[in-house]
Amino acid sequence: MKKFKFQLETLLKVTRMKKDDIEVQFAAMNRKLLDQQQHLRMLLDEMQQGQRDYEGLVRDGTRVNVERLVNYNRFFAWKREQIEMQNEMILQTKNERQKKLKELMEVMSYLKSIEQLKEKRFQEYKEQALFEEQKMLDEIGLQLAMRARREAAS
Secondary structure, X not given: OOOOOOOOHHHHHHHHHHHHHHHHHHHXXXXXXXXXXXXXXXXXXXXXXXXXXXXXXXXXXXXXXXXHHHHHHHHHHHHHHHHHHHHHHHHHHHHHHHHHHHHHHHHHHHHHXXXXXXXXXXXXXXXXXHHHHHHHHHHHHHHHHHHHHHHHHO
């Protein structure tokens, strides 16, 4: 009997490669999201440090001039803007990551169906091979029985 050959083997390989590629992209999105969240924490820490510095100035009773107040106001406005932009970037990255996850789930489902089809075809192949082997053994047994009868009759 000929060797088992799955007709969709190329499709299976391409789908596996696509799944691997999407997994890499999904992991990259996760790394990007973690980096962005870390950057946001850094911005928030800088904002808190600025607030502590400002409160320290006010608490110490140091004479605060208008220029210094304006500088702190600009700093806080700038940090709030950076934090807002970073939050938007995080939201976009989460959406992109969610899309990659959905794409990955779809490809994995498709791959699973192809693999199940391959397994089913392999089972059919094994059953056919077993059937043919049994048929051949039956023919050999029949020939041996016929030969034994002829020899017994002679």
